[in-house]
Amino acid sequence: MVNEVIVSDDWTRNWQASIAVKITALVMWVIIVAVFIVATWLLRDMESRLQADFEAGADRIAYQVASLVEAGAAGETADLTARMAELQQGSGFSAIGLSLGQQDFLVGDADGQDVIERHLPTALAPGQDIDLEVFHPNLDELVAQRRNQLVIGIFATLLVFGLFLTWSIRTIVHRPLQQLVSATRAVSEGRREVRLDISREDEFGYLSRFFNQMLDRLMAQQRELEQAAEEARSVSRAKSAFLANMSHELRTPLNAIIGYSEMLEEEAGDIGARELTPDLHKINSAGRHLLSLINDVLDLSKIEAGKIEINPVMFQLRDLVSDVVDNIQPMMLRNNNHLQVEVPDPPGRMFSDETKLRQVLMNLLSNAAKFTEDGKVRLQLSRRRERGEDWVQFVVEDTGIGIAPEKLGRLFQEFSQVDSSSTRKYGGTGLGLAISRRFCEKLGGRIEVDSEPGSGSRFTIHLPADFGQLLPEPASRTTVPATRDRVGDTAGPGNAGKALIVDDNASSRDLISRTLQAEGIEVIEARDGREAIALLESQRPHLICTDLILPNMNGFDFIKWLRANPLTTELPLVVVSAMDINPADRRELELQRARIVPKGVNLRQQLVSLLQELVNGETAAG
């Protein structure tokens, strides 16, 4: 399987970085240095050989001229000149000069030429010696001329050679390397189906072969991991379901224990059996303690399973505070504590998950009540603006036993009640603060603690006043023309609405579609984001169920498109995914107002309850 992915082939953009250019430059430098050395040597050699040639030529000329002079001593001067001219023309010298006794002869052009002199004794007569001058072109000029030719030749050859070298390196090394780079990049982007061409027999061929093998291994391992993860998920789902059922099953008999013991306590009082009252009261409070343990464990298991859902509602802070104070007052009185409440007037409203916030406040206040005796507990509510956002701050301060500095760090961790003796003395699971922290984080805020042993603790909760601020405002909401039909408008009477299912897996598409159809919902289907977008041109569903891993356009991109599009920005959206969604993605999906339903055994049930919730949300809102 050859699946070539080409990265930009534009090597000119960063040409210095190209391997071909680097190797070429290196090779060229070596060659240029070598050629320079060789050329210098050659020119030196040439110079000395020319010098030797001229010397030998001069000797030859001298011999011939001597013969001429001896043979033609009786001859005419004109004849000697002509013979010398012949000699000169055949010799390659520029000129030949001769001085014979009182007579001087010169043939050729001696102007600006170098000269070699020869003194020849003759047999003619004493004093009749010959002085010969042979003129030849200047050696340095000759060498310079040659050198220029050589340099031009070398550069032309090097240029051609360099281009050839670059081209061959690009073909032999660069191309396969680039394919490898592209393939690696593709893999790093998650496309593991990429495979390299393995037809080459060189090192790149081997590399490609092993690269492919590595990917095969990786894919196999990934499949195994996915299977293992799926098994783990189903185990975890089973665990969650078990816990939920279990807690319900535990609560029912516990309710009876709490109720009957309370009743017996009253009856014992009525019939005058007062000595039974303390024991009955112990049964009752032990039952209540067990109930709070079960509730905490259930909350924590929900948090750990990522099943905590935030249901923000608009509520009056005054109502929340007075409700919490009413509920906590009996506990305050038990330890003879005074509860002081400071609330601005008016405290205003808040859009958040009231139930969770109430639970956090109850937790902090009951801790304060529990760990303080004959003291003061202060609940303070204030509002402030931070970075243009409206925040609500609750402070719960007590004058109780406080917390040692070294214990503060792990205070918000699970099962971390300061020490086991305090569990015995004060009760509780040590889960309350862990749950409170998680809830505050879920609500977009934080919880802080400040304490000094012996003088008390101070817990501060910061929460955004508008949980909706965390959700991105649909940018183009105001630009939707009022007359235009919005996707997601309430279904007409007698029609439970229409849903669009986007999933590439036919069987899960089928399962979802049958579930929805059973609820009387009309179903349209698409296999990926692009198909879905095409469908949305003509169809106006009231709900979209989408998978996350899709061909062509994945679920995240599709959801972004949906939310960016004014027609679908408010549309109820359900993500049905087999994948374990990591916290960052989960957050992103929450920001896009997508509800998450894991694919699995109780998909059907979860979808139905979600639908009911959506329908009820609509009726409640309308």
Added chain:
Amino acid sequence: MARLLLVEDNEMNRDMLSRRLTRRGHEVLTAVSGHTGVALAGTEQPELILMDLSLPDLDGWEATRVLKGEDRTAHIPIVVLTAHAMAEDRERAFAAGCDDYDTKPVDFARLMEKIERLLQPA
């Protein structure tokens, strides 16, 4: 004191609550399902109804809606009781027309307060 109807399918909860209410001097009628509850409310005309939400056949929400929709029973105050402390459950219960709401396990003192408030002549 007053004639109350308790609609609850769990035997122990029914027994417990009815006995405690009786001890406070109320007359308590009981029903174990939504349908019998609605029927009893019509014939017996209780002064107040305590309604569990998860009931066999007709659930608590539906029963509340039916009771509030009938002339003969619309005036009877209904207090919904549920083991689910979910805000949605409460909203759905109020949407169905109930007059008050309490979570199980019942805090008896709190429930008595609610009952007494609803029984006071307006």
